[in-house]
Every structure is written in C-alpha cells, then in structure tokens.
Amino acid sequence: MADSRWDAIVVGAGPAGAALACRLSPQRRVLLLDRAPLQASGLPRIGESLPGAARLLLQRCGAFERFLAAGHAQRGATVSLWDSNEPRWFDHLRDPHGAGWHLDRTRFDADMRASAVDAGAVLIGDCGVLRATRDGGHWQIDCDASGESHRAPVLVDATGRTAAVVRQLGLARRIEDELICLHAYLPADMADTDQCTRICADSNGWWYSVRVPSGQRVLAFHLDADDAELRRLKTLPCLLEKARRHALLAAVLPLRADETVHARPAASAGLDWAALALTAPGFFVIGDAGLSFDPVASQGIFHALASAECAATAIQNADAPAARNAFIAEMTTVHAHYRQRLRGTYAAPIRYAQLPFWARRWRGPDLRSHEYEHAAKA
Numbered sequence: 504m505a506d507s508r509w510d511a512i513v514v515g516a517g518p519a520g521a522a523l524a525c526r527l528s529p530q531r532r533v534l535l536l537d538r539a540p541l542q543a544s545g546l547p548r549i550g551e552s553l554p555g556a557a558r559l560l561l562q563r564c565g566a567f568e569r570f571l572a573a574g575h576a577q578r579g580a581t582v583s584l585w586d587s588n589e590p591r592w593f594d595h596l597r598d599p600h601g602a603g604w605h606l607d608r609t610r611f612d613a614d615m616r617a618s619a620v621d622a623g624a625v626l627i628g629d630c631g632v633l634r635a636t637r638d639g640g641h642w643q644i645d646c647d648a649s650g651e652s653h654r655a656p657v658l659v660d661a662t663g664r665t666a667a668v669v670r671q672l673g674l675a676r677r678i679e680d681e682l683i684c685l686h687a688y689l690p691a692d693m694a695d696t697d698q699c700t701r702i703c704a705d706s707n708g709w710w711y712s713v714r715v716p717s718g719q720r721v722l723a724f725h726l727d728a729d730d731a732e733l734r735r736l737k738t739l740p741c742l743l744e745k746a747r748r749h750a751l752l753a754a755v756l757p758l759r760a761d762e763t764v765h766a767r768p769a770a771s772a773g774l775d776w777a778a779l780a781l782t783a784p785g786f787f788v789i790g791d792a793g794l795s796f797d798p799v800a801s802q803g804i805f806h807a808l809a810s811a812e813c814a815a816t817a818i819q820n821a822d823a824p825a826a827r828n829a830f831i832a833e834m835t836t837v838h839a840h841y842r843q844r845l846r847g848t849y850a851a852p853i854r855y856a857q858l859p860f861w862a863r864r865w866r867g868p869d870l871r872s873h874e875y876e877h878a879a880k881a
C-alpha cells in the first residue's frame with residue numbers, strides 16, 4: 504500500500520476545499536481529494552449568486568484573474584414580494600463591494616480547482632470511498648479504491664453538506680429544518696432579457712428565479728419535506744402553474760416547458776463547534792460541512808471562501824491550539840448571527856405568519872431539530 508506524507512489533506516474540492524488549497528499550497532504540501540470529477544452527474548449545479556465582497560477573498564486565493572476571465576454575469580437588482588404584497592427593489596450596485604455576480608457554477612467550481620492545482624496542490628479528483636483515522640499523532644486517510652494511504656498533521660473536511668469526515672469521526676451536526684429545493688432549468692429564450700433576481704413568498708414556501716450566464720432561467724421553489732404538495736410539484740407543468748400565480752414570476756416564465764424538476768435538500772445545518780474543539784489537533788471543518796446556509800441567505804459560497812480563509816490563517820499560525828480555538832470562535836459567531844438573521848427573514852412575510860412553513864421558521868427550530876444528530880463512528 505502506497506504511503507504519502509503531506510502538510511495538509513483537504514477532503515472535498517468544492518469552493519471551500521479548493522480555496523483553502525489555493526491559500527496553503529504555495530508554502531505547504533497539500534493533497535486535495537474529491538470523490539468525483541466535476542459534472543460526473545451531468546446536472547447543472549444550483550447556487551449561483553455571489554456577493555461583491557467575495558472579490559477580496561478570491562484575490563487572496565490568487566483565483567480572481569481566472570474568475571474575471573470566465574465571464575460570469577454581473578448581478579442585477581433583486582425584486583421581491585416578501586414582507587409586503589408590493590414589489591420591493593434592491594439594487595446591489597449600491598453595495599460598496601460592487602454588485603456581485605450570477606455564476607456559471609460549473610465553470611466556477613472547475614476554475615477554483617484549477618487555481619488550487621496552479622498554486623501547487625496535488626488534486627486526486629476521483630478518490631472514491633475514504634476512511635479517516637487518527638494514528639500516531641497524525642491524521643490518516645485511506646482510499647479504498649486505490650489502496651493508498653495519506654498522512655498529515657492537518658486534516659480538513661470540506662465535503663459540503665455530506666460532511667463525510669465529520670460523520671466518520673462521530674461529530675454531531677444539527678439539521679435545523681427540512682427544507683427541499685425543487686428546481687428546473689428553463690431553456691434560454693432570446694426575448695427574456697431580464698437581469699433581476701425575482702424572489703417571492705408563497706403560502707407554503709418561497710420562490711426565486713434568475714437567468715444564469717448560459718441564458719437558461721432557473722426556477723426554484725423551497726418547501727418543507729413533509730409538504731403534501733411536494734410530489735405533485737416535481738412535474739414542471741405543476742411547478743410552472745403554481746409559480747405563474749404570482750405576477751412577479753409570470754412576467755418572466757413561459758406558459759409551458761418540458762424540463763426535469765430536480766429536488767435537493769437545502770436545509771440549514773450546523774456543526775456542534777464545541778465538539779470540534781475536543782477533537783485531536785489539526786482537524787478543521789469548512790464550508791457547508793461546518794455550516795450549510797438556507798438558500799434564502801445566498802451566502803453559501805461566500806462562507807465557503809471566508810471559512811477557508813479563516814482556516815488558512817489558523818493553519819499557518821505557529822501557535823496551533825490557540826489558532827484553532829480562534830477559528831472555532833469565529834465559526835461559532837458566524838453561526839449565531841446567521842441563525843438570528845434567518846429567523847428575522849422568515850418572520851417578515853406576516854401575511855403567512857400562521858401557516859406551518861413560516862411559523863416553523865420564525866418560531867425557531869422544533870425540539871427534535873434542536874437535538875444534534877450523532878452519526879455512528881465509522
């Protein structure tokens with residue numbers, strides 16, 4: 504069995520893992536592992552809105568030039584029917600960091616990986632099933648498919664919502680609600696020149712629709728996993744018919760289209776950060792693996808980049824235990840602020856306040872979801 508030693512092993516080559524590899528690789532030997540090549544599923548990736556403040560983080564990673572060359576679309580205004588029945592406009596141009604972007608998400612993820620490799624990281628993009636263990640004061644990753652073992656003093660879980668290493672190590676993660684995102688990519692329409700993000704509260708969930716750089720239009724509806732309407736809405740005619748009841752959406756949606764409706768878990772979930780502090784030194788959790796944002800926040804990619812930056816600072820610090828504690832304190836604060844703001848966001852559509860989807864969220868998580876979900880140790 505081959506045995507390789509590294510300064511850091513990053514599991515998961517999404518935006519968080521790739522950004523961290525970009526930051527560490529110039530000075531350290533970094534192994535970046537992912538279970539699957541990009542686009543293995545053949546599906547376009549949902550999650551395309553990036554705020555202007557991400558510019559600084561991409562610059563820190565050395566990934567900004569490649570990012571600019573990719574031709575992502577500048578983010579237009581947001582128009583929402585949320586806290587009132589009158590449309591409210593928000594123009595991101597007034598953001599001091601700039602308007603931000605609507606990403607070609609597949610290109611963005613591929614470019615982040617390419618930047619990590621350019622910075623010196625070794626990428627294994629099809630590592631298959633992994634096992635993480637602690638052995639002799641080092642972290643060890645065994646790849647079942649290749650039979651290879653890798654060891655490093657630093658191990659990072661950047662596996663997104665699957666939080667694969669977190670689960671293997673038996674750390675707790677709390678699922679804060681049961682949100683599902685139903686979404687479809689509608690074909691590009693030459694007559695559709697709308698640049699806005701359209702957001703709309705509904706009685707049992709909320710919508711957004713936006714055109715992505717390919718010209719396709721994303722239509723997404725977020726509702727509870729136990730909603731009786733979920734099954735019916737998995738067919739596009741039903742989804743379109745419900746969306747078109749809102750004039751804000753009907754203005755940009757076709758009468759009919761024949762595309763697949765995809766369903767994706769989109770719930771908020773967060774690590775028990777206090778438990779992370781008790782794990783052996785050198786273990787970090789970044790991006791969605793540590794804190795998965797509700798899509799209404801549009802903060803997931805920014806958090807992926809920001810948490811990678813925070814972890815890079817800690818890993819590069821000579822006083823390792825204090826630096827990891829500082830990282831954990833920062834993530835705990837981000838998590839607390841996020842939960843408070845999320846509750847306020849869901850409290851705003853008071854016309855729906857007593858309906859189950861909304862009441863569940865403004866009242867806060869129910870008792871069951873307050874419990875941390877403990878995964879079995881592998």
Ligand SMILES: Cc1cc2nc3c(=O)[nH]c(=O)nc-3n(C[C@H](O)[C@H](O)[C@H](O)COP(=O)(O)OP(=O)(O)OC[C@H]3O[C@@H](n4cnc5c(N)ncnc54)[C@H](O)[C@@H]3O)c2cc1C
Binds near residue numbers: 536663802805
């Ligand atoms: C419906 C929806 C809409 C969203 N909209 C937005 C938006 O508009 N703006 C925004 O900023 N964010 C949005 N997000 C969130 C955003 O997509 C995520 O926050 C972001 O992708 C997190 O990056 P990450 O690197 O942490 O995880 P991911 O992007 O999920 O990357 C994780 C990587 O780990 C790999 N991996 C997983 N398991 C393993 C394993 N066992 N072994 C090895 N590798 C593994 C995966 O293949 C993947 O490459 C949305 C999310 C959803 C669900």
